[in-house]
Amino acid sequence: MTPPVVILVRPQLAENIGMCARAMMNFGLVEMRLVAPRDGWPKKGARQASSGAASVLDNAKLFETTRDAVADLHYVLATTARERGQMKPVFAADEAAAKVQDLAQGGSRAGILFGPERMGLSNDDVALADAIVSFPVSPAFTSINLAQAVLLVGYEWWKLVSGGKAPIAPTRSSPPATREHMLAFFDYVEKELDAVSFFYPPEKRDIMMRNFRNIWHRLEMTEQDVQTMRGAVASLVGGRQGTRTRRD
Amino acid sequence: MTPPVVILVRPQLAENIGMCARAMMNFGLVEMRLVAPRDGWPKKGARQASSGAASVLDNAKLFETTRDAVADLHYVLATTARERGQMKPVFAADEAAAKVQDLAQGGSRAGILFGPERMGLSNDDVALADAIVSFPVSPAFTSINLAQAVLLVGYEWWKLVSGGKAPIAPTRSSPPATREHMLAFFDYVEKELDAVSFFYPPEKRDIMMRNFRNIWHRLEMTEQDVQTMRGAVASLVGGRQGTRTRRD
Structure with missing residues (x-):
């Protein structure tokens, strides 16, 4: 050199x-x-x-x-x-x-x-x-x-x-999410969304769900990401229910 | 763009x-x-x-x-x-x-x-x-x-x-020399060099001549280059003969 x-x-x-x-x-x-x-x-x-x-x-x-x-x-x-x-x-x-x-x-x-x-x-x-x-x-x-x-x-x-590579690389603070955890996250979120009739009308439910999952797939989520998002959804659900309780 | x-x-x-x-x-x-x-x-x-x-x-x-x-x-x-x-x-x-x-x-x-x-x-x-x-x-x-x-x-x-190319290109002021002119140039120079026993000893004459030609080939000479070099050699020959004439 x-x-x-x-x-x-x-x-x-x-x-x-x-x-x-x-x-x-x-x-x-x-x-x-x-x-x-x-x-x-x-x-x-x-x-x-x-x-x-x-x-x-x-x-x-x-x-x-x-x-x-x-x-x-x-x-x-x-x-x-x-x-x-x-x-x-x-x-x-x-x-x-x-x-x-x-x-x-x-x-x-x-x-x-x-x-x-x-x-x-x-x-x-x-x-x-x-x-x-x-x-x-x-x-x-x-x-x-x-x-x-x-x-x-x-x-x-x-x-x-x-070799011309960028001198830094993104550090993964958490390993990529396993498919099991991703799918469990989807199941959980969709259950909650179903409970508030998000996937409507019923004949579009399947395609809406597929599109919804594909948005998340693009993220290439880590284990940490899945936990964060699951926690965020749970908070929204809990908060809404809390509000409703107070209103009732 | x-x-x-x-x-x-x-x-x-x-x-x-x-x-x-x-x-x-x-x-x-x-x-x-x-x-x-x-x-x-x-x-x-x-x-x-x-x-x-x-x-x-x-x-x-x-x-x-x-x-x-x-x-x-x-x-x-x-x-x-x-x-x-x-x-x-x-x-x-x-x-x-x-x-x-x-x-x-x-x-x-x-x-x-x-x-x-x-x-x-x-x-x-x-x-x-x-x-x-x-x-x-x-x-x-x-x-x-x-x-x-x-x-x-x-x-x-x-x-x-x-496209990333250099913005300028060498302008060829003269077209590439034809092989006929190149070979005629070699013949001329070698005749003059033979006259002063440059290719010596005789058993090495062929390989010396081939090496000599290959140096010129690397130049990818133009017509103008061939004329310039031929003129330079002719001047050397003429000058040497002139010197000798004066000495004689």
């Missing part, structure tokens, strides 16, 4: 560098390289914007040129929203993640170039790359924030190497 | 609201709802942070409670990184996008709740939801920026409805 190197080329705002670090850490990317950051490095503001991802910033390596920054890598991807007429393969973020992972399994390290906020990568930067990464975005609004571009690449890479 | 409604519950910073609008527009999400923003609404700073996604902000609807904000919807998803013991289905972002799209095809509208920056959604907010969305993130660093959470949901939704 060798994550790609994130290479920020001539980034302008320290705050964006910090937000890139945060996005990287969210998805297990650890190595940031900075090519000629506009305002120098280290730079105030980056650390706060990283919201705790300071280790990525502390370990960031500084380079004068993009060529220097990619020298020890085996494959380079350039992120861009525009076709550069350079006839390189173009990957969406998920395809890029798959390529990076393929390379890693063969022992090769990949780096991904991200251009300056305002202009994006220069054609000379793109010329250093083996392939292009371009994000599927709405054609009505294609301008993606720098840290969000880093996030999408990291997200797809993490999704691939982690 | 009915995009989900993005519902920001008690957002704290106007700048984050603006960045959410930008992330939404990147992926074709148009409807933002705001539940009790901490600093009131409209609020200075949001527009600039939206980087041009002002239409989302201008059309944002304001609500006092989460319950009001979801009233006209048919399905509600709550984003959270923590299990809430509420036994709701849990979706990763791509699964959530698929659910939203399924619902839309049946004519139902879905909304997605995003909690305040610092605390996330309250348990009461989560209780209003049909299901939970949780992002696959590195367990070492799970705190996701608000706009980036919005971005991931939008990204997966757009990927689904758009």
Whole structure:
């Protein structure tokens, strides 16, 4: 599991560098390289914007040129929203993640170039790359924030190497209800409903009852759910009878 | 193609609201709802942070409670990184996008709740939801920026409805080379290399030549590529001969 190197080329705002670090850490990317950051490095503001991802910033390596920054890598991807007429393969973020992972399994390290906020990568930067990464975005609004571009690449890479499952699962506080308990609950509720002529007219009784049961089936109730619902019905029955007693 | 409604519950910073609008527009999400923003609404700073996604902000609807904000919807998803013991289905972002799209095809509208920056959604907010969305993130660093959470949901939704292809494709400036031109190029280069005894020793000539051709085959050359390379070789040959002539 060798994550790609994130290479920020001539980034302008320290705050964006910090937000890139945060996005990287969210998805297990650890190595940031900075090519000629506009305002120098280290730079105030980056650390706060990283919201705790300071280790990525502390370990960031500084380079004068993009060529220097990619020298020890085996494959380079350039992120861009525009076709550069350079006839390189173009990957969406998920395809890029798959390529990076393929390379890693063969022992090769990949780096991904991200251009300056305002202009994006220069054609000379793109010329250093083996392939292009371009994000599927709405054609009505294609301008993606720098840290969000880093996030999408990291997200797809993490999704691939982690299996992409949601990190939490619903905890069942109670086991699923046995069919015996479900059916006993139905019998009980229907008896009470029959007592107040809910299933009316009589010729529709069967279908009404079936529909009624199917609503409950959709719930996939637990033992606890059945007890709660049975208690609620019993309270309604008891309360109604109590009221009637008082009225009588 | 009915995009989900993005519902920001008690957002704290106007700048984050603006960045959410930008992330939404990147992926074709148009409807933002705001539940009790901490600093009131409209609020200075949001527009600039939206980087041009002002239409989302201008059309944002304001609500006092989460319950009001979801009233006209048919399905509600709550984003959270923590299990809430509420036994709701849990979706990763791509699964959530698929659910939203399924619902839309049946004519139902879905909304997605995003909690305040610092605390996330309250348990009461989560209780209003049909299901939970949780992002696959590195367990070492799970705190996701608000706009980036919005971005991931939008990204997966757009990927689904758009097909997810990269928005640009390499333009072939020249058609692929015919095999006739490729083979003629090989013949020419090999003739010149033979003239300077490149394929040596003689018993390895065949395998060296095959390896040499295979390097070029990997290039999937265009007509233009073949002309460029042939010209480069001719220049080397001519220059060398010129040098030799001068030396002689």
